[in-house]
Amino acid sequence: MAARGPAGSRVGNSRFAQFKLVLLGESAVGKSSIVLRFVKDQFDSYRESTIGAAFLTQTISLDENTTVKFEIWDTAGQERYKSLAPMYYRNANCAVVVYDITQASSLDKAKQWVKELQRQANENIIIALAGNKLDLVTEQPDKRAIQTADAEAYAREAGLLFFETSAKTAENVRELFTSIAKKLPLDQAGPRNPRSGGRGGVELRPDTPGTQAGGPCSC
Amino acid sequence: MRHSSDQRKSHSHDRLYAPIDTAPTATAAKEDGITATMTYDGENEAPKHRTHADSDESMATITPQEDDGTTLEGHEQRPALPPRPSLLGDRPTTPLSPRKRPALQSKPTTAVSSVDIQTLSFPDGSRGTFPTPGSRSVSEAGHGISGGTSTPSSRKVSQNGSEFDDSTSLMSYTPTLRANGDLASLLDEGLNSQSPAWKLLSSQADNVNLFETIDYEDNALLNFDQEFDEVEAVDSKGGNEEQVLLLWKAKLKHYLILSSAGKPIYSRHGDQNLINGYIGIIQTIISFFQDAKDPLMGFTAGGTRFVVLIEGPLYFVAISKLGESDSQLRAQLEALYMQILSTLTLPTLTQLFTNRPNTDLRRPLEGTETLLSSLADTFTKGSPSALLSALECLKIRKSQRHTINNTLLKARTEKLLYGLVVAGGRLVSVIRPKRHSLHPSDLSLIFNMLFEAGSVKAGGGENWIPVCLPGFNKTGYLYMYVSFINAHDGEESSSDQRPSTAGSSPEDEIAILLISTDKESFYELKQMRDDVVAQLESNGSMGIIKAAVRQGRPSTADIVPGTQLRHFLYKSRANVQFMMPSLSPDFSSPLARRKLMSLYHNLHASTHAKHSHVKVLHCVARDSNSLVWTTPLFEFYCIAGPNTSRAGLTHGANKVIQWVKREEERVFIIGGAVF
Ligand SMILES: Nc1nc2c(ncn2[C@@H]2O[C@H](COP(=O)(O)OP(=O)(O)O)[C@@H](O)[C@H]2O)c(=O)[nH]1
Ligand SMILES: [Mg+2]
Numbered sequence: 001m002a003a004r005g006p007a008g009s010r011v012g013n014s015r016f017a018q019f020k021l022v023l024l025g026e027s028a029v030g031k032s033s034i035v036l037r038f039v040k041d042q043f044d045s046y047r048e049s050t051i052g053a054a055f056l057t058q059t060i061s062l063d064e065n066t067t068v069k070f071e072i073w074d075t076a077g078q079e080r081y082k083s084l085a086p087m088y089y090r091n092a093n094c095a096v097v098v099y100d101i102t103q104a105s106s107l108d109k110a111k112q113w114v115k116e117l118q119r120q121a122n123e124n125i126i127i128a129l130a131g132n133k134l135d136l137v138t139e140q141p142d143k144r145a146i147q148t149a150d151a152e153a154y155a156r157e158a159g160l161l162f163f164e165t166s167a168k169t170a171e172n173v174r175e176l177f178t179s180i181a182k183k184l185p186l187d188q189a190g191p192r193n194p195r196s197g198g199r200g201g202v203e204l205r206p207d208t209p210g211t212q213a214g215g216p217c218s219c
Numbered sequence: 220m221r222h223s224s225d226q227r228k229s230h231s232h233d234r235l236y237a238p239i240d241t242a243p244t245a246t247a248a249k250e251d252g253i254t255a256t257m258t259y260d261g262e263n264e265a266p267k268h269r270t271h272a273d274s275d276e277s278m279a280t281i282t283p284q285e286d287d288g289t290t291l292e293g294h295e296q297r298p299a300l301p302p303r304p305s306l307l308g309d310r311p312t313t314p315l316s317p318r319k320r321p322a323l324q325s326k327p328t329t330a331v332s333s334v335d336i337q338t339l340s341f342p343d344g345s346r347g348t349f350p351t352p353g354s355r356s357v358s359e360a361g362h363g364i365s366g367g368t369s370t371p372s373s374r375k376v377s378q379n380g381s382e383f384d385d386s387t388s389l390m391s392y393t394p395t396l397r398a399n400g401d402l403a404s405l406l407d408e409g410l411n412s413q414s415p416a417w418k419l420l421s422s423q424a425d426n427v428n429l430f431e432t433i434d435y436e437d438n439a440l441l442n443f444d445q446e447f448d449e450v451e452a453v454d455s456k457g458g459n460e461e462q463v464l465l466l467w468k469a470k471l472k473h474y475l476i477l478s479s480a481g482k483p484i485y486s487r488h489g490d491q492n493l494i495n496g497y498i499g500i501i502q503t504i505i506s507f508f509q510d511a512k513d514p515l516m517g518f519t520a521g522g523t524r525f526v527v528l529i530e531g532p533l534y535f536v537a538i539s540k541l542g543e544s545d546s547q548l549r550a551q552l553e554a555l556y557m558q559i560l561s562t563l564t565l566p567t568l569t570q571l572f573t574n575r576p577n578t579d580l581r582r583p584l585e586g587t588e589t590l591l592s593s594l595a596d597t598f599t600k601g602s603p604s605a606l607l608s609a610l611e612c613l614k615i616r617k618s619q620r621h622t623i624n625n626t627l628l629k630a631r632t633e634k635l636l637y638g639l640v641v642a643g644g645r646l647v648s649v650i651r652p653k654r655h656s657l658h659p660s661d662l663s664l665i666f667n668m669l670f671e672a673g674s675v676k677a678g679g680g681e682n683w684i685p686v687c688l689p690g691f692n693k694t695g696y697l698y699m700y701v702s703f704i705n706a707h708d709g710e711e712s713s714s715d716q717r718p719s720t721a722g723s724s725p726e727d728e729i730a731i732l733l734i735s736t737d738k739e740s741f742y743e744l745k746q747m748r749d750d751v752v753a754q755l756e757s758n759g760s761m762g763i764i765k766a767a768v769r770q771g772r773p774s775t776a777d778i779v780p781g782t783q784l785r786h787f788l789y790k791s792r793a794n795v796q797f798m799m800p801s802l803s804p805d806f807s808s809p810l811a812r813r814k815l816m817s818l819y820h821n822l823h824a825s826t827h828a829k830h831s832h833v834k835v836l837h838c839v840a841r842d843s844n845s846l847v848w849t850t851p852l853f854e855f856y857c858i859a860g861p862n863t864s865r866a867g868l869t870h871g872a873n874k875v876i877q878w879v880k881r882e883e884e885r886v887f888i889i890g891g892a893v894f
Contacts, residue, residue, distance in 0.1 A: 027585060039680075048674035049586030052684030052699075055741070074680070078585050080563065084685060087739060 017186050018069035022089045024117070025098035026109040027077030030132035033167035034098060035074045038177055043168050050076040053088060060174075060181060068181040077109075089117055094126040094180050101131040101164060104145040107154075114158055126183050128161035129154075130176055135166040439522075439540065440817075442469045443810050447596060452490040467493055472599045473538040474555060474591075477502055478572070479509070484533070484580045485555075485588060487595045505534050517545050528552035532572040533559070533580075541599070542817060544824035547606070551598045554605065554660070557689045558594055561664050562587045565693040586674075593671040600809060601816020604644075604666075606823055607790045607854065609797040610659050613645040615767050617884040623648040623760045624892035630750040631894060634740035636697065638747075639732040642706065642768045644670040646796075647729075650892040658690025659795050669701060669730055676703060676728065681748075683741045700733040700744040704752070704761075706768040729764055772801040778878050784871035786815055787857035789879050791887050798879060798886045814843075815858060822847035822856050837865060844868055853879075 023031040032050050036042050039058045053076060059069040073088040075081065089095060097113045099106040110129060117127055131151050137144040148164060155162035161179055165172040450467045453460050467489045475494070476485040481502035486494045505527055508515035517526040526548040528535040535552040543551075560568065562584055571578045598605055627638045627650045637657055640647040644666050651657055665686070669675055675682050682701040687693065706727045731751060733744040755761040775784050778800060785805050790797040806812045818838070826833050826849050838845045844863045848855045855876060859868050879886060 048589045048672065051586065051590075051668065051674050052682055052686075054675075054680040054682050055745075056680035072680075076586060080567075080583055081685070084738065087741075 014065045014067070015186055016067045016069070017184065018071060019093040019181075019184050020073070020091055021070045021094045021096065021180070022073040022075065022092040023096045023098060024075060024085065024089070024110075024113040025077055026100070026103075026106045029077070029098045029100040029103070029106050030165075030167050031077065031096075031098050032074050034096070034130065034132060034165060034173055034176075035072055037167045037170055037173045039072070041170070043170075045168075049078075050074060052076060052081070053084070058177075060177060062178065062181055062186075066186060068184065068186070070177065070181075085116075086120060089121045089125075092121060092125055093184060094128070095121065096128045096130055096176065096180070097160075098130045098132050099146070099151075100133050101146050101151075102133055102136050102143045107131075107146050107151065111154070111158075114160065118158075126161070126180055127159075128163065128176055128180050129158075131162075131164040132167060134164045134171055135168045138166075439542070440471070440810060440813060442471060443813055445469070446471055446599060450489045450493070453492045463489075463493060471540045472595070473536075474552070474595045475501065475534075475536040475538070476555065476559075476591075477534050477536075478576075478578065478580060479506065479529075479532045479534060480577050481506075482577065482579050484584070485591050487592055501536055502534065505529070505536075517548075524548070526552065528556065530556045531569065532576070533568075541813075541820075543820050544828070546827065546829075547820060547824060550608070551595075551605065554594055554598075554663070555591055557660060557664055558587070558590055558667075559584065560689040560693055561687045562590075564687040564695060565689070589672045589674055590668055594667050597667065597671055599813075601813050601820070603788050603797060603799055603816070603819065604663060606816070606819060607788065607797045608659060609790050609795050610662055611645045611798065612796055612886060612888050613642045613647045613764065613767050614773075614798075614882070614886045615647070615763060619760065619763050620648060620888065622758060623755065623764070624650060626751055626754045626758065626760060628892055628894055630747050630754060632740075632743050632747045634735045634737045634743050635733055635747065636736055637732070637734040638751075639734075640729070640764070641666065641669070641732060642729045642764055643727060646888060647764055648892070649888065650894060653893045655691065658688065661688035661690040664688070665699070665732065669732075670728065675701060681745060685738065695736075696738070698735050698738045698740065700731075700735070700741060700748060702731050702748055704729040704731070706765040727768060729768060772799065774803070775800040775875075779871055779874040782871040782874060783859045783863040783867040784857050784875065785859055787855065787872070787875055788819060789856075789875065790854040791879075791883070792851065792853060794887045794889060796887045818843060818845050818858055819856050821845075823854075826854070837868065846872055848872065 023035060025031050027049060032047060032054070033043060035054075035056060036044065036047075039056050054074040056072045056074065057069060058072065059067060061067050073092070075085060075088050095113075095117055097110045097117070099110040114127060114129070117125060129151065131146060131148070151164075152162050154160075161176075161183070163172045163176045163179075165176055167173060445466075448466075450470070451459070451463060453463050470488050472487070474485070474487045475483075475498065477483050477498050479502075481499060483491060483494060483498045486498075505515050509529070514529055515527050517524065519525070522540055524539050524543075524545070526537045526539070526545050528537075528549055533556065535555055537548040537552050539548055559580075563571075567583075571580065571583060604611060623640060627640070627648060631638065631650065635650075636652065636655070638648075638650045646662075649657060665688075668684075668686075675684070680702075682699075684699045684701060685696040686699050687696050691697065706729055731748050733747055735744060752761070755764070775782060775786055786800060786802070788797055788799050802812055802815075806815045818840075822836060822838065822845055825831060825836050826847050833847075834849050836847045840861070842861050844859045844861060844865075846855075846857050846868050853876070855872060857868065857872050857875065859871065883889065
């Protein structure tokens with residue numbers, strides 16, 4: 001996979017940008033569920049484990065004039081796929097590292113991913129930490145294994161965005177992606193290719209000249 | 220049922236079908252198979268199991284002429300079977316106890332013919348060996364006595380002629396059967412009409428439906444409706460243990476996988492607490508035979524058959540009350556092993572156990588339990604594809620397939636190894652390099668992953684999946700790009716909402732599969748996919764595929780109007796592909812489908828048993844009539860209602876075979892596209 005930066009364009013007042021996002025985290029914490037909620041606004045309690053990785057896209061409007069398209073890599077959390085992870089995060093503009101707030105060990109795993117990303121991924125990658133399955137502790141507070149304050153403190157220290165989410169109730173899922181979009185560099189857009197919004201446009205041509213937006217994130 | 224059916228097929232029936240038909244015996248064997256210790260043992264690999272082969276022999280109505288080449292090519296002419304005059308006078312007074320009956324000593328003839336060694340060709344005519352149960356059994360024959368069995372009595376080959384199956388002698392009535400002749404003439408109904416009992420029977424309506432007679436004694440499938448219900452976990456206090464155990468034991472089929480060190484790896488039913496004890500016992504038993512260098516291959520307990528497959532550090536056990544043959548069950552276990560290899564690759568698997576013999580394989584396999592389970596359930600439901608070790612194709616015109624092939628070839632990128640279009644588990648088109656054929660067993664793993672297990676589709680996106688295809692190469696991964704298109708979508712949707720899978724059945728899914736050896740080639744293949752789909756849309760092919768998918772398989776009556784056949788399977792041996800009509804309306808329920816598949820399994824076992832020379836077999840049961848016919852070119856299986864005359868059956872069979880011949884280039888991929 002060739003190196004790709006955010007692709008962007010501007011027509012008049014309106015801005016369009018697209019970014020590559022990767023989801024990482026232990027198996028069964030809810031990565032696929034978060035994506036399904038974000039992309040299709042659905043939830044499925046009997047999800048089967050992801051096999052390999054899934055590639056999805058979702059476009060959101062930040063405001064009247066700004067459209068952001070995410071190309072999302074939903075990875076499987078299993079050890080045996082570990083060696084494949086680099087190809088998913090290598091050129092990612094942003095990452096969501098997910099843990100399950102009812103499983104203490106899943107935060108440790110998340111921290112490992114954060115470390116790996118900070119060492120190996122794009123220098124300017126924006127990382128969000130998501131503590132998922134919030135709905136479970138809303139019903140039964142004693143199920144919580146990781147205190148919000150602890151995770152938040154860690155996120156601040158590591159320079160991560162932080163949300164507690166529920167793919168089931170949709171709580172904070174959209175907010176998570178929106179706040180990532182807001183942190184992404186939207187402003188190095190070139191002239192808008194009329195086709196770039198759709199399929200077959202820039203996003204499919206990693207090496208198309210003019211779609212590389214070089215500048216680091218300034219936020 | 221067994222008892223009554225035993226009675227049912229007593230003497231008058233024997234005579235009823237006497238002229239050429241072995242049906243009563245065959246039927247008995249089938250029905251007994253569920254309890255019997257013998258029926259399917261006939262398929263056991265080791266020669267010592269010949270004792271069990273009586274079911275095969277009992278069906279040997281075939282004359283020398285018929286025993287021509289049994290290799291795929293059919294060029295290997297076998298010498299004629301020697302007559303067996305000594306047997307002819309030995310019709311037992313009661314043919315009711317097949318399990319006691321030893322087999323014929325048939326070595327002299329079988330030694331010449333490797334009945335099931337199949338050099339199979341893939342669509343384009345390239346060759347490869349394909350591990351059909353049969354070919355395996357042949358290759359294992361060399362193990363001889365060391366093959367092991369827990370039923371030592373079965374090792375003896377009794378020469379007691381008086382116990383020979385009655386039907387063996389029937390050979391003498393049919394010295395002129397011609398394998399390549401017209402089936403109708405082959406099974407001449409004129410012979411039947413001689414029997415008053417037959418006249419009586421055939422005077423009844425021909426159209427009594429299959430499986431319509433409610434057989435209150437047929438317990439075999441009693442619990443089939445609950446077969447796939449989950450067995451709940453034993454609760455911590457063990458209060459529900461007894462009840463859970465009952466449910467667990469009521470399952471008709473179990474698959475267990477464990478390591479040679481006795482670590483549980485997988486069980487289709489029951490949680491760990493429930494199965495651990497059994498795993499321990501099974502490990503002890505298998506290891507005992509392993510230590511004695513006499514590997515255990517299978518044993519029978521009550522009405523349940525246990526079959527064992529040992530692959531390196533892994534033990535696979537199938538436990539079945541469904542009456543499959545040993546080699547059928549072993550093929551199923553083999554497929555589970557292939558699935559594990561597909562997840563891990565052979566070197567990784569070996570490495571894990573070399574480093575730590577006590578490895579718990581569940582962790583490395585995490586997330587693939589659903590793939591194992593969907594494979595297992597496919598077998599339990601009954602899968603023509605698994606039974607025949609063959610693939611099914613979507614029926615479209617030859618020119619249409621040609622256009623699709625060319626579209627794929629034109630859009631092909633550098634990194635592509637295999638490119639496939641698959642619709643509802645049926646192959647539409649394949650392109651591949653000249654020097655690499657595509658293994659049907661590999662394809663069935665892929666189809667299982669994509670169409671049976673929900674994991675990939677549920678993701679609702681495009682997928683990039685590392686997968687080891689053991690038939691292609693056991694030692695490494697390939698990378699598979701997959702995207703789904705719903706056949707009911709008006710048109711291809713944009714990438715933003717691409718595969719909408721909610722609420723559609725696997726039958727409706729069209730998948731584009733692009734396989735590469737390069738793990739970095741996702742975007743390249745994705746581009747190819749987009750090009751292919753755009754091109755298929757614009758040249759009308761996508762519409763054709765969707766229409767064919769929506770139309771579904773033709774019904775048997777569509778194929779042969781007015782036929783009494785209710786269902787059939789036609790396997791083209793050269794193409795390693797099969798064709799079947801729609802399962803509805805007669806077999807849409809899981810139970811009816813299972814009954815149908817059990818009949819097919821029986822027919823298949825009879826014709827694929829190691830020492831079997833059976834090429835044509837007509838089975839009559841209380842609720843069905845079935846027929847199998849194998850030639851070097853094809854295997855044909857068909858089912859009709861209980862009162863269908865043999866003429867009706869054979870007439871239908873001939874019609875179908877003619878139809879397939881005519882439609883061959885539509886129902887099969889012949890000479891696929893290579894680059
Ligand atoms: N209650 C609850 N369950 C969730 C939530 N997110 C995911 N799950 C469940 O957790 C399991 C694993 O989810 P999945 O998305 O497959 O996890 P992944 O392996 O990280 O992709 C599934 O059974 C989901 O239904 C959530 O927010 N709340
Ligand atoms: Mg997942």
